[in-house]
Amino acid sequence: MSVLAYGVVAWLFLVGIYGVVTSRNLIHMVVCLSVAQSATDVLLLEIGYRTGGHAPVFVSLPTHPGPAVDAVMQALALTDVVVGAAVTALLLALVVQVHKRAGTLDPDALRATRD
Amino acid sequence: MDLVVSTSAVIPASVVVPLAAAALMVGFSRFLPRWARDLIAIAVALATTALTLILMAASAGHPMIYWFSGWRPSAGMVIGIDYAVGPLGAGMASLAGVLASAALVYCWRYFDSARGRHHALVLIFLAASVDFCLTGDLFNLFVAFELVAVTAFALTGYNAGHPAPLQGAINFAVTNSLGGMSVLMGVGFLYARTGSLNLAQIGQALSGRHPDGLIVVAFALLTGGFLVKAAVVPFHFWLPDAYGSAPIPVCVLFAGVMSELGLFAVIRVWDTVFSGLAGGSGPRMRAVLLGLGILTAVVGAVMALAQIHLKRMLAFVTMSHMGIYLIGVGLLTPLGLAGASLLVIGDGLAKSALFLGVGVVQHQRASVSEIKLRGRGRGLAVTGVTIMLGALVLADLPPYVSSAGHALLVKAAEQAGLPWLEIVIALSVSLSSGAVLRAAGRIWLGWGSSQSPRPDTGTADDPGEEAKDRSDTANSANAEGAPGTQESIGSTDGGPAGADRDQDGREWSGRLRRVPLTMLLPPLALLAIGLGLGLTSGVEEHAAAAAAAFSDRAAYATAVLRTHVGPVPTGGRVVVPASPAASAGGVLTDLGQVLAALCVAGIALDRRAVGLRRALAAGTGWLRRLHSGLVGDQVTWLVAGLALLAALSEAALH
Numbered sequence: 001m002s003v004l005a006y007g008v009v010a011w012l013f014l015v016g017i018y019g020v021v022t023s024r025n026l027i028h029m030v031v032c033l034s035v036a037q038s039a040t041d042v043l044l045l046e047i048g049y050r051t052g053g054h055a056p057v058f059v060s061l062p063t064h065p066g067p068a069v070d071a072v073m074q075a076l077a078l079t080d081v082v083v084g085a086a087v088t089a090l091l092l093a094l095v096v097q098v099h100k101r102a103g104t105l106d107p108d109a110l111r112a113t114r115d
Numbered sequence: 116m117d118l119v120v121s122t123s124a125v126i127p128a129s130v131v132v133p134l135a136a137a138a139l140m141v142g143f144s145r146f147l148p149r150w151a152r153d154l155i156a157i158a159v160a161l162a163t164t165a166l167t168l169i170l171m172a173a174s175a176g177h178p179m180i181y182w183f184s185g186w187r188p189s190a191g192m193v194i195g196i197d198y199a200v201g202p203l204g205a206g207m208a209s210l211a212g213v214l215a216s217a218a219l220v221y222c223w224r225y226f227d228s229a230r231g232r233h234h235a236l237v238l239i240f241l242a243a244s245v246d247f248c249l250t251g252d253l254f255n256l257f258v259a260f261e262l263v264a265v266t267a268f269a270l271t272g273y274n275a276g277h278p279a280p281l282q283g284a285i286n287f288a289v290t291n292s293l294g295g296m297s298v299l300m301g302v303g304f305l306y307a308r309t310g311s312l313n314l315a316q317i318g319q320a321l322s323g324r325h326p327d328g329l330i331v332v333a334f335a336l337l338t339g340g341f342l343v344k345a346a347v348v349p350f351h352f353w354l355p356d357a358y359g360s361a362p363i364p365v366c367v368l369f370a371g372v373m374s375e376l377g378l379f380a381v382i383r384v385w386d387t388v389f390s391g392l393a394g395g396s397g398p399r400m401r402a403v404l405l406g407l408g409i410l411t412a413v414v415g416a417v418m419a420l421a422q423i424h425l426k427r428m429l430a431f432v433t434m435s436h437m438g439i440y441l442i443g444v445g446l447l448t449p450l451g452l453a454g455a456s457l458l459v460i461g462d463g464l465a466k467s468a469l470f471l472g473v474g475v476v477q478h479q480r481a482s483v484s485e486i487k488l489r490g491r492g493r494g495l496a497v498t499g500v501t502i503m504l505g506a507l508v509l510a511d512l513p514p515y516v517s518s519a520g521h522a523l524l525v526k527a528a529e530q531a532g533l534p535w536l537e538i539v540i541a542l543s544v545s546l547s548s549g550a551v552l553r554a555a556g557r558i559w560l561g562w563g564s565s566q567s568p569r570p571d572t573g574t575a576d577d578p579g580e581e582a583k584d585r586s587d588t589a590n591s592a593n594a595e596g597a598p599g600t601q602e603s604i605g606s607t608d609g610g611p612a613g614a615d616r617d618q619d620g621r622e623w624s625g626r627l628r629r630v631p632l633t634m635l636l637p638p639l640a641l642l643a644i645g646l647g648l649g650l651t652s653g654v655e656e657h658a659a660a661a662a663a664a665f666s667d668r669a670a671y672a673t674a675v676l677r678t679h680v681g682p683v684p685t686g687g688r689v690v691v692p693a694s695p696a697a698s699a700g701g702v703l704t705d706l707g708q709v710l711a712a713l714c715v716a717g718i719a720l721d722r723r724a725v726g727l728r729r730a731l732a733a734g735t736g737w738l739r740r741l742h743s744g745l746v747g748d749q750v751t752w753l754v755a756g757l758a759l760l761a762a763l764s765e766a767a768l769h
Contacts, residue, residue, distance in 0.1 A: 013296075017293070017750060017754055020293075020746070020747065021750050022747060033289060033292060033293075037292070037296055039296075040296045040299045040300055040303070043300055044303050047307045072306070073306070076299075076302070076306075079254075080299055083265070083295070086265050087265060087268075087288060087292050090265060090268055090269055091268075091288050091289070094268075094284050094285050097272065097281050098278055098281045101275070101276075102278040102281075107745055107746055110282055111744055
């Protein structure tokens with residue numbers, strides 16, 4: 001479980017970065033950035049995970065519910081999701097503006113319009 | 116005791132006031148006339164400045180800890196989120212407040228259609244900066260980091276009439292988001308190792324421990340992420356694109372505060388968390404940070420000299436200064452930190468004044484190209500004086516406050532046994548100030564040739580020169596859009612120049628309207644503040660005491676983790692002996708730097724030295740070509756830099 005999760009984190013992050021670096025389309029690039037971002041969420045959840053742990057809800061439980069997974073890390077992941085959504089929305093809004101003004105979504109072509 | 120009780124309400128208020136005002140402004144600004152929106156925003160920014168200044172005064176001598184909702188630590192275990200206020204952090208926050216106020220005053224006549232959203236973004240930016248400076252919680256630090264970043268992305272692309280600022284905003288957003296992810300992963304790893312998010316508690320958990328691989332990786336990820344924001348080589352490639360194309364009032368916030376926050380976080384995390392690690396990593400880590408600082412200072416200065424686009428030039432000047440601050444911070448001594456802090460204040464004020472001055476030029480002459488503006492400074496005498504003074508002050512002209520900071524920094528370098536650092540600092544400062552002086556000489560005195568210094572290389576590093584000029588024109592056209600709807604403030608003859616601007620550059624002098632006072636006065640006021648601070652006696656001692664308190668990990672942990680209420684005991688504070696303020700030697704060094712900067716500008720403007728300039732342009736061509744402005748390249752550099760930093764951290768910490 002643990003090794004697999006860290007493998008997923010590394011894969012998502014690297015594949016997202018690769019996409020950002022090689023992207024020829026700004027929308028594609030923004031999505032790749034979100035892919036890389038999701039790696040951090042998986043990482044946080046994995047750090048807070050406990051094998052056999054139940055959800056961190058502490059009301060109306062039997063007296064010995066056993067270990068719970070770490071609620072702090074889940075809160076962090078949730079906050080990060082919100083931050084990621086804000087960044088993605090803002091970037092997409094900028095991309096829409098770029099398309100309006102420059103008529104292209106290719107970063108290279110966009111640079112060429114500035115020459 | 117009274118002071119402690121009353122100021123404990125000031126701590127959260129310094130963040131809540133601008134944040135709540137921003138929310139109200141978004142909601143209700145449509146019901147307010149424009150002058151009311153401007154006045155309210157300026158008043159809120161000034162109030163935030165006052166609150167943070169109160170905190171700076173009240174926390175001198177002992178840190179002030181504020182626990183949200185009163186969740187104090189119990190039995191040494193942190194369960195809440197705290198603000199740990201010291202004079203250094205509060206001082207940084209008040210600098211943000213001053214610059215935000217100046218930017219908002221300047222906006223009065225700069226934008227035509229600031230429908231409350233711009234002001235709200237500036238206020239959120241301010242609130243996030245204050246939060247960033249005061250917080251004692253690692254995750255809260257990340258949230259503030261992201262909040263500063265997201266508002267900054269939005270402000271960069273605000274009201275963009277052309278692709279250039281949009282592209283700058285996208286490059287900025289992509290690289291800094293990756294920096295944020297890096298920080299968050301570092302936070303996660305530190306939590307995995309220590310089970311805490313509180314800086315003091317993490318520091319205690321790691322104190323005396325030998326660093327393992329996880330801690331090294333966490334350090335590299337955290338520091339690397341913060342260095343992206345601080346625009347340190349090789350994480351800096353986004354900076355010229357963003358600063359060179361953002362609106363002028365936004366540039367003020369970026370150059371004066373935002374980059375510096377990155378370094379603030381680096382040293383905060385090092386001092387509270389990693390400095391306690393066993394293994395004596397201090398000297399090796401110092402070498403790593405100093406290396407990065409020297410590289411950044413020199414690359415920034417050389418690139419600044421190669422620019423003819425004024426905003427890009429100031430962007431690289433900013434970057435060069437970040438390198439110098441990193442040298443001060445990277446010495447890892449309180450004295451170095453104190454010197455860097457005073458430089459941050461002095462240079463921040465001066466750079467903001469320069470940006471605002473360039474904004475006046477752009478507003479009146481519809482260009483920010485040094486070449487096109489040659490000899491066209493007539494009629495803008497006040498701005499010319501502002502820019503020349505600002506450039507001289509950047510070279511640490513005494514008795515400006517930068518001069519005091521420079522003296523402390525040099526002293527710290529000597530104490531650390533690295534006196535040659537003084538030469539590096541002097542070199543990069545004279546080059547970057549010389550670049551600004553050269554531009555001022557060309558524009559206001561008409562010196563130098565009207566040809567680009569490097570016709571052979573074209574504008575490889577300035578691809579957007581023409582495009583940006585057009586966008587700037589569009590911006591100023593916007594600004595002129597609705598002069599009649601505004602309350603006239605001193606200039607009854609209508610809006611700023613430009614309705615009848617002569618694009619050919621002839622006959623421009625006679626028909627120009629007056630520059631609004633709200634655009635002339637803020638830069639002068641900022642320079643006056645810096646001068647006033649420089650003339651205040653004892654500013655060096657205060658800075659040294661603040662930095663010593665900031666660097667004292669044990670005292671910080673004790674103050675945060677204690678469970679009882681009451682004033683913090685002041686024991687264990689390092690008292691730095693008073694240094695002879697601005698000794699004769701320091702003044703001579705500073706004057707030497709100013710002279711060197713003037714020489715650089717003179718050589719750059721001398722028609723006979725064209726061969727030398729060609730050679731320099733050819734020699735630095737590869738460096739300029741690296742700044743391609745492509746986001747893919749920038750991300751590649753960022754990842755490579757993170758890998759390099761991880762390798763260096765492994766070598767330094769192990």
